[in-house]
Amino acid sequence: MVLFAVTGCRTSVNTVENAQKEGQRQMVADQRVITDSSLRKKVDIVGINQAMTPGGLLKIQIELLNHKGSLQRFSYQFEWFDASGMQINNVASPAIPDQIEGGESKFISGVAPTPACKDFRVKFIEN
Amino acid sequence: MKKNVILSLLAAAIPFVVGGCATKAHYIQTGGRESLVTVNSINIQDFIQAANNATSDLLASGALDKVPNPPAVLAISRIVNNTGQQIDTDLLTKKIRVALLNSGKAQTTTTLGLGGAAEDPMAKGLQQENEFKSDQKVTRTPDFTLSGKIIQTIARDGNTSQSTFSFQLSLTDAKTGLAVWEGEKEITKQGARPSVGF
Numbered sequence: 001m002v003l004f005a006v007t008g009c010r011t012s013v014n015t016v017e018n019a020q021k022e023g024q025r026q027m028v029a030d031q032r033v034i035t036d037s038s039l040r041k042k043v044d045i046v047g048i049n050q051a052m053t054p055g056g057l058l059k060i061q062i063e064l065l066n067h068k069g070s071l072q073r074f075s076y077q078f079e080w081f082d083a084s085g086m087q088i089n090n091v092a093s094p095a096i097p098d099q100i101e102g103g104e105s106k107f108i109s110g111v112a113p114t115p116a117c118k119d120f121r122v123k124f125i126e127n
Numbered sequence: 128m129k130k131n132v133i134l135s136l137l138a139a140a141i142p143f144v145v146g147g148c149a150t151k152a153h154y155i156q157t158g159g160r161e162s163l164v165t166v167n168s169i170n171i172q173d174f175i176q177a178a179n180n181a182t183s184d185l186l187a188s189g190a191l192d193k194v195p196n197p198p199a200v201l202a203i204s205r206i207v208n209n210t211g212q213q214i215d216t217d218l219l220t221k222k223i224r225v226a227l228l229n230s231g232k233a234q235t236t237t238t239l240g241l242g243g244a245a246e247d248p249m250a251k252g253l254q255q256e257n258e259f260k261s262d263q264k265v266t267r268t269p270d271f272t273l274s275g276k277i278i279q280t281i282a283r284d285g286n287t288s289q290s291t292f293s294f295q296l297s298l299t300d301a302k303t304g305l306a307v308w309e310g311e312k313e314i315t316k317q318g319a320r321p322s323v324g325f
Contacts, residue, residue, distance in 0.1 A: 054189030055232060075160060090226065094158045094175040111183040114230045125160065 012103035025049040042072040058112040069102040073127035078110040177294035178222035202269035210279035
């Protein structure tokens with residue numbers, strides 16, 4: 001009974017993908033500040049890549065991985081900065097609720113609100 | 128006797144249990160983690176999330192960049208509310224308008240509205256007066272119209288209730304009448320309904 005209670009919520013994701021990739025990700029060197037080491041194991045940042053949209057807006061994509069075997073709920077929020085390092089206020093920049101299954105790798109992305117955005121920061125918090 | 132003592136203790140604890148959870152009125156971040164989440168209605172964080180999703184998707188598509196004289200001019204058409212809740216659709220469209228204006232990619236006309244009704248009648252009057260005086264048409268015809276629908280889908284299983292709100296938007300080229308961008312954001316919320324309600 002105890003065994004079922006302990007293992008009952010554990011689910012993990014298996015994946016398959018093409019081995020020879022056509023697309024080339026433009027990876028971004030990142031700088032991390034970890035204050036919640038527990039969240040780091042559940043919502044680990046594997047890598048960040050960027051691209052420009054047809055309209056000249058910076059698009060950021062972050063690959064996340066849940067090292068644990070159970071579903072984790074979290075929220076993330078993008079912040080954008082101009083060439084002077086000033087934060088650009090965006091009327092619609094919410095803390096977006098999301099979830100990641102156990103063992104799952106998933107991508108989240110954000111598009112800069114103006115062409116003036118040069119830098120970004122993403123905050124993660126456990127729900 | 129023992130039963131009476133237990134009942135007395137429970138009765139004495141009720142004010143602490145009921146009153147202990149009361150919180151003083153305080154400010155929270157709009158759309159933040161402390162916001163109330165209700166299953167059967169659209170909360171402010173849902174509008175913010177839907178608007179953010181639509182704006183990002185629209186800007187990334189490049190549809191607004193394909194006009195001969197940028198920035199593109201946008202007119203707001205009908206946003207149909209197919210939910211069981213009375214909502215002001217400006218909670219969605221205004222956020223999109225502000226974000227698009229700030230992006231420098233689009234401007235919204237306030238003198239041309241659905242059924243000929245202007246959002247800003249004074250601006251329309253002044254515009255018409257200027258056109259009469261100069262004998263020239265200065266009004267720029269919108270490049271695009273934005274229309275959409277908000278739909279609610281409800282599911283229940285026992286005490287569990289679930290609502291999915293679909294925010295559907297279309298950007299139509301005013302010249303061709305073709306949708307050049309379409310976006311849909313679905314937000315699903317689930318929660319247990321109290322077995323005893325007040």
